[in-house]
Amino acid sequence: MGIDYPGNLIPSQKYAQEIFYENCLNRTGMKKVTFLFIGFLFLFCSGPGTGSNGNSRTVANGNNRAAEHSISISSTPDLYTHAKMWAGEYCKLHPEVNMEVIQVTDSQKTTVLNRGANLFFVSDKYLASLNDDAIWKMVIGREVIVPVISSKNPFLDKINKKGISSDELAEIVKNSGNQTWGTLLGNRQAAPVHYYMINDEPILSQVAQFLKTEPVMMAGIRVGNGDEMISAIQKDPYGIGFCRMTDLMDPKNQSIVGNIMLMPIDKNNNGQLDYFEKIYIDLNVFARGVWIGKYPKSLCKTIYSISSAKPTNETELAFLTWVITDGQKFLNPVGYKDLANSNRQTEKVEMLRSSQLKVGMLTGSGFFANKLNAPSLVSLILIVLIPFILAFMVGDTVVRQKRQKKVAILNATYISTAVFDENSVEVPKGLYFDKTHMWAFMEKNGLVRTGIDDFLQHITGLLTGVKMKEPGEKVKKGDQLLSIIQNGKQLTILAPISGTIKARNISLFRNTSAMNSSPYSDGWVYLIEPTKWLSEIRFLTMAEKYQEWIKMEFARLKDFIAVSVKSKSADFATIILQDGGEIKDGVLADLGPREWEEFQIHFIDKSK
Numbered sequence: 001m002g003i004d005y006p007g008n009l010i011p012s013q014k015y016a017q018e019i020f021y022e023n024c025l026n027r028t029g030m031k032k033v034t035f036l037f038i039g040f041l042f043l044f045c046s047g048p049g050t051g052s053n054g055n056s057r058t059v060a061n062g063n064n065r066a067a068e069h070s071i072s073i074s075s076t077p078d079l080y081t082h083a084k085m086w087a088g089e090y091c092k093l094h095p096e097v098n099m100e101v102i103q104v105t106d107s108q109k110t111t112v113l114n115r116g117a118n119l120f121f122v123s124d125k126y127l128a129s130l131n132d133d134a135i136w137k138m139v140i141g142r143e144v145i146v147p148v149i150s151s152k153n154p155f156l157d158k159i160n161k162k163g164i165s166s167d168e169l170a171e172i173v174k175n176s177g178n179q180t181w182g183t184l185l186g187n188r189q190a191a192p193v194h195y196y197m198i199n200d201e202p203i204l205s206q207v208a209q210f211l212k213t214e215p216v217m218m219a220g221i222r223v224g225n226g227d228e229m230i231s232a233i234q235k236d237p238y239g240i241g242f243c244r245m246t247d248l249m250d251p252k253n254q255s256i257v258g259n260i261m262l263m264p265i266d267k268n269n270n271g272q273l274d275y276f277e278k279i280y281i282d283l284n285v286f287a288r289g290v291w292i293g294k295y296p297k298s299l300c301k302t303i304y305s306i307s308s309a310k311p312t313n314e315t316e317l318a319f320l321t322w323v324i325t326d327g328q329k330f331l332n333p334v335g336y337k338d339l340a341n342s343n344r345q346t347e348k349v350e351m352l353r354s355s356q357l358k359v360g361m362l363t364g365s366g367f368f369a370n371k372l373n374a375p376s377l378v379s380l381i382l383i384v385l386i387p388f389i390l391a392f393m394v395g396d397t398v399v400r401q402k403r404q405k406k407v408a409i410l411n412a413t414y415i416s417t418a419v420f421d422e423n424s425v426e427v428p429k430g431l432y433f434d435k436t437h438m439w440a441f442m443e444k445n446g447l448v449r450t451g452i453d454d455f456l457q458h459i460t461g462l463l464t465g466v467k468m469k470e471p472g473e474k475v476k477k478g479d480q481l482l483s484i485i486q487n488g489k490q491l492t493i494l495a496p497i498s499g500t501i502k503a504r505n506i507s508l509f510r511n512t513s514a515m516n517s518s519p520y521s522d523g524w525v526y527l528i529e530p531t532k533w534l535s536e537i538r539f540l541t542m543a544e545k546y547q548e549w550i551k552m553e554f555a556r557l558k559d560f561i562a563v564s565v566k567s568k569s570a571d572f573a574t575i576i577l578q579d580g581g582e583i584k585d586g587v588l589a590d591l592g593p594r595e596w597e598e599f600q601i602h603f604i605d606k607s608k
Helices: 011-045 051-068 077-093 106-114 124-130 156-162 166-174 181-185 201-211 226-235 283-291 314-323 326-330 343-363 367-373 377-416 454-460 533-539 543-568 572-576 593-607
Strands: 070-075 098-103 119-123 136-150 194-198 221-223 239-244 260-262 300-307 438-442 448-452 465-468 480-486 489-494 499-504 526-530
Touching (some): 070 314, 077 098, 077 119, 119 124, 119 314, 166 181, 166 201, 221 226, 454 480, 454 489
Parallel strands (some): 194 239
Antiparallel strands (some): 119 300, 136 260, 136 300, 438 448
């Protein structure tokens, strides 16, 4: 890796550079024309105008403000409480906003949507009944129902190897008084299964759907709520039950409460827990598994905001943005799990904001209407000038798009042939490297600077986001240290050393790509005060040994591609491997969340 200076540019890059400079000049000229036009409008049109026009414009603006600060939310009965909760919390933060929440019956859904622009909160089962692809929708929350057992269960080893299938669970639930753990495990264990049922209709309904039965057919020991179930199973090593994921969370440390564990599900019902089904190790692995579809869909419930058209009201957009960011913390108390990844949802709202700004520039209130309605010299000048200005803008845009398209084609040709191997990976001398693909370097002041290695940034492609811990937090070697994100897909990287985080590179929040362009300089991540430096550097490697290890990583990577990716679809062959079996630079960028999860397990988690 290195920097190509102007003299070293390949032909397509030289052409792109020339076009870039030319476009800069063109845009500069375009900006001048645009600013002159805007200045002209302000000069001639920002005055008070005639008394009648001025008064009507003031009243209209006031009315528009009132309308823009009012939101009407419709909700299906199962989400009515949550919609009211969100609306109430948002109005506490924004007293100027007026919100109305209306409960809508199943038969009224279509009528509400046909009324036009309106936010409508529904769950997936209601959304499926609408069967309308033209509906605008956005995920705003998820509920996950999970099976739990006692961590003191005497058959844990067998359970973790075999998993429990939905068919086996269905037999237990239908005949709970006469079933043993031998029935679930396929052996002669005579210990009875104690199946606990929460007296909660939504949970019973989802569990029944998963078990392919009816709620009335299910039998077991009834408990009032999730807390009672957890308490009962903590005391009963033979207990089993289903509850909301939030019921088993310890709010202090966001982990599972004591003496409770998730029961692994044999999703494909083949009598064993396959590699891709092993998502029950901890909550982070489980959350990723739910997100990419490794968990039974029937035990997941999604909340959507839908509308007959894309929302354009600024207050609606601000509310939706809040709902999928800060508003997520209000989901847990009512039994819902916050979004595992809201990055793409936020991008969706921001795209709506951008489109609304563009629309607002052209149709934004009565500015043009009021001015052009008054027969004046200004109106005539505007009528003459506007078509010329618009034509100039359109023409300039078309020309620039053609140039940019040509550059994109040339660069795509270059990028499509970019490959990397062990000789492409930059390995600076003097750094320590860990098998988690992190590097470490002790500064003169005793602090250790860390970051991801060049191998990892080549694998992921251009990074678009990063999640970091706060200064002052303590970490142990092998702990989760940061997450790197590429268009919603992410890898969680582990700490190479133990210590206290003293500083983090906050510039990565606005320029994450520095981890790609300069992983060993501008792309550093943390400064850590080490606590076991002398003992832990024995497990780190330096340049020569690291280069040998990287060769083995490349061999493993090719095997990973062949087994986990290429074998699934021949279409991936040309995307991932070039002629001669060379690996494409940014190999994970073209792949989905499932492959990222597989890479996480094989190359990061197993590096401990």
